Amino acid sequence: MRKRSASIAIARDARTKGLQRRWRVGERVIEGGIFLASLLAIVVLLGIVAVLLRQGLPIFAHTPPWEFLFGTKWYPVSEPPTFGTTTFFVATIWVPVVATVIAVPIGVACAAYLAEVAPSSVRESVKPVIELLAGIPSVVIGFIGLLLLSPLVQSMFNLNTGLSGLAAGIMLSLMSLPIIVSVSEDALRAIPDEFRQAAYALGATRWEVVRHVSIPAALSGISAAIMLGVGRAIGETMTVLMIAGGALAVPVSPTQPMMPMTAAIASGIGNAVRGGPQYQALFAIGLLLFLITLAVNLIADRVLERQKRKFVR
Amino acid sequence: MKLDSALTNSRPPQYRGTKLSTRHLNLFYGPCQALRDITLDIPERAITAIIGPSGCGKSSFLRIFNRMNDLIPGARVEGSVELDGIDIYHRSIDVVELRKRVGMVFQKPNPFPMSVFENVAFGPRRHGRVSRGELQDIVESSLHQAALWEEVKDKLDQSAFDLSGGQQQRLCIARVLAVEPEVILMDEPCSALDPVATLKIEDLMRRLAEKYTIIIVTHNMQQAARASDVSAFLLMEGDICGVLVEHGPTAELFTKPKDRRTEDYITGRFG
Numbered sequence: 337m338r339k340r341s342a343s344i345a346i347a348r349d350a351r352t353k354g355l356q357r358r359w360r361v362g363e364r365v366i367e368g369g370i371f372l373a374s375l376l377a378i379v380v381l382l383g384i385v386a387v388l389l390r391q392g393l394p395i396f397a398h399t400p401p402w403e404f405l406f407g408t409k410w411y412p413v414s415e416p417p418t419f420g421t422t423t424f425f426v427a428t429i430w431v432p433v434v435a436t437v438i439a440v441p442i443g444v445a446c447a448a449y450l451a452e453v454a455p456s457s458v459r460e461s462v463k464p465v466i467e468l469l470a471g472i473p474s475v476v477i478g479f480i481g482l483l484l485l486s487p488l489v490q491s492m493f494n495l496n497t498g499l500s501g502l503a504a505g506i507m508l509s510l511m512s513l514p515i516i517v518s519v520s521e522d523a524l525r526a527i528p529d530e531f532r533q534a535a536y537a538l539g540a541t542r543w544e545v546v547r548h549v550s551i552p553a554a555l556s557g558i559s560a561a562i563m564l565g566v567g568r569a570i571g572e573t574m575t576v577l578m579i580a581g582g583a584l585a586v587p588v589s590p591t592q593p594m595m596p597m598t599a600a601i602a603s604g605i606g607n608a609v610r611g612g613p614q615y616q617a618l619f620a621i622g623l624l625l626f627l628i629t630l631a632v633n634l635i636a637d638r639v640l641e642r643q644k645r646k647f648v649r
Numbered sequence: 650m651k652l653d654s655a656l657t658n659s660r661p662p663q664y665r666g667t668k669l670s671t672r673h674l675n676l677f678y679g680p681c682q683a684l685r686d687i688t689l690d691i692p693e694r695a696i697t698a699i700i701g702p703s704g705c706g707k708s709s710f711l712r713i714f715n716r717m718n719d720l721i722p723g724a725r726v727e728g729s730v731e732l733d734g735i736d737i738y739h740r741s742i743d744v745v746e747l748r749k750r751v752g753m754v755f756q757k758p759n760p761f762p763m764s765v766f767e768n769v770a771f772g773p774r775r776h777g778r779v780s781r782g783e784l785q786d787i788v789e790s791s792l793h794q795a796a797l798w799e800e801v802k803d804k805l806d807q808s809a810f811d812l813s814g815g816q817q818q819r820l821c822i823a824r825v826l827a828v829e830p831e832v833i834l835m836d837e838p839c840s841a842l843d844p845v846a847t848l849k850i851e852d853l854m855r856r857l858a859e860k861y862t863i864i865i866v867t868h869n870m871q872q873a874a875r876a877s878d879v880s881a882f883l884l885m886e887g888d889i890c891g892v893l894v895e896h897g898p899t900a901e902l903f904t905k906p907k908d909r910r911t912e913d914y915i916t917g918r919f920g
């Protein structure tokens with residue numbers, strides 16, 4: 337009885353208050369939590385930038401920016417020391433370019449096969465294996481490159497040493513491949529089947545459907561996949577340290593030994609005097625690397641945004 | 650009944666030849682039979698309406714004619730299906746060539762995520778080398794035929810998704826016309842459209858029927874009565890199996906149905 341009257345009271349209460357604004361505490365807490373989490377990410381990012389700026393910028397009192405950027409002489413311990421980083425910069429272009437040129441066609445083809453052609457049994461067994469490839473530690477990839485690939489590169493191109501941008505790029509392509517395959521495959525599978533149906537009904541062959549319908553429709557996702565792969569190749573350190581060759585001359589060809597920016601920082605930071613000019617210069621390289629990856633990401637964002645705006649439903 | 654006035658439009662189909670025919674057609678999806686023993690002639694340059702309740706196999710039947718069922722794993726066809734007297738399920742038939750001759754318009758407008766121009770140019774581009782000028786001509790004439798040219802001539806480079814639903818569906822029709830088919834299959838082409846857009850498509854179908862053989866699936870009785878010359882009524886018998894209950898000139902089927910079940914269905918007494 338008590339229960340019943342209570343529920344009637346609640347019902348009446350609800351009738352009068354039904355339209356009143358309610359203070360949904362749970363919602364507020366969740367919203368606040370999400371806000372704090374994203375704030376934290378931004379704070380951390382700004383913190384990183386601040387550290388890089390604070391540790392790196394003082395070098396420009398010693399070496400002017402243009403000399404730092406366009407100088408080719410990196411002699412941190414000579415007297416006076418010089419800090420030109422062009423060598424590293426060019427190496428940081430070569431290695432990801434090689435990696436991308438190899439990984440993109442193979443990765444996209446592989447994704448197209450898995451998403452469009454392979455029976456689901458094949459897809460379900462192959463995809464985890466490819467994703468497993470992403471989990472191999474980069475040191476191990478470095479070992480394999482050192483042991484197997486660099487002799488091969490050396491004999492194939494008749495070089496003095498197989499340790500080169502080419503060898504590093506090939507190994508890095510193995511590392512960006514899983515990302516490209518996995519993300520592209522997801523993008524292709526997200527394309528509604530009605531586009532494929534329409535193309536088949538117009539008399540397109542399977543290859544034509546993949547080439548002219550599925551891949552163009554999934555292009556934004558595929559470009560995102562490629563950018564993630566490129567990002568991985570730019571930032572990778574251990575593998576390039578082990579097999580890129582580490583030479584301090586501006587590389588004019590990918591078959592030369594070279595030292596990308598990541599490798600320069602990793603190999604130099606141990607010997608640098610804390611707070612000294614070399615230390616500052618290495619941080620400035622880090623800052624430059626950060627700007628490069630930022631630029632790659634921004635460009636990718638712009639491309640995707642344009643792509644999306646063009647053809648959204 | 651309101652249907653009668655609509656019927657005055659339709660023309661007697663008996664003077665036309667047969668474009669497509671099925672003989673004792675059975676369709677299976679794996680273990681399930683979707684169509685049973687269907688024998689039907691489709692007259693040339695006329696509109697044939699396939700009517701029947703949801704799930705009776707209308708779409709499945711339509712996909713028989715351009716072999717779209719081939720894309721469904723486990724689908725199997727028995728019996729014969731002929732286009733101009735040629736068995737289209739024979740081993741020597743190239744489905745690409747078949748689908749060029751038998752085009753299809755889907756239930757939901759499905760333009761490609763490309764420009765209006767590229768949508769129409771898709772088929773011709775796939776089927777052989779065409780110069781830019783020829784392509785332009787094909788696109789323009791296809792859009793004219795689909796009664797869309799005036800509305801899109803200034804938007805050829807815009808995304809097809811910027812068009813309204815009815816325009817998108819006419820674009821899909823233009824895309825089919827650009828391949829120069831002989832038969833056009835339409836699977837409930839107006840079910841996602843408003844009444845005005847629907848009438849435009851019906852108008853268009855009427856005009857296209859002077860040149861093309863059209864088969865339209867519809868669950869709108871008014872539309873079948875208004876727009877078709879011949880009608881075929883499918884119904885499921887037992888669990889899932891679609892059978893052909895009755896077919897004939899639309900005017901007769903709608904005014905003097907021979908089968909009790911047809912009468913029940915067209916007068917809306919069906920469950």
Ligand SMILES: Nc1ncnc2c1ncn2[C@@H]1O[C@H](COP(=O)(O)OP(=O)(O)O)[C@@H](O)[C@H]1O
Binds near residue numbers: 702705709
């Ligand atoms: N791809 C498919 N795989 C298996 N069964 C299907 C498939 N498409 C349709 N069916 C079955 O075939 C029957 C007829 O479906 P459908 O041709 O779509 O009917 P309608 O178009 O008249 O609504 C239904 O029982 C449906 O479940």
Ligand SMILES: [Mg+2]
Binds near residue numbers: 708836
């Ligand atoms: Mg259907």
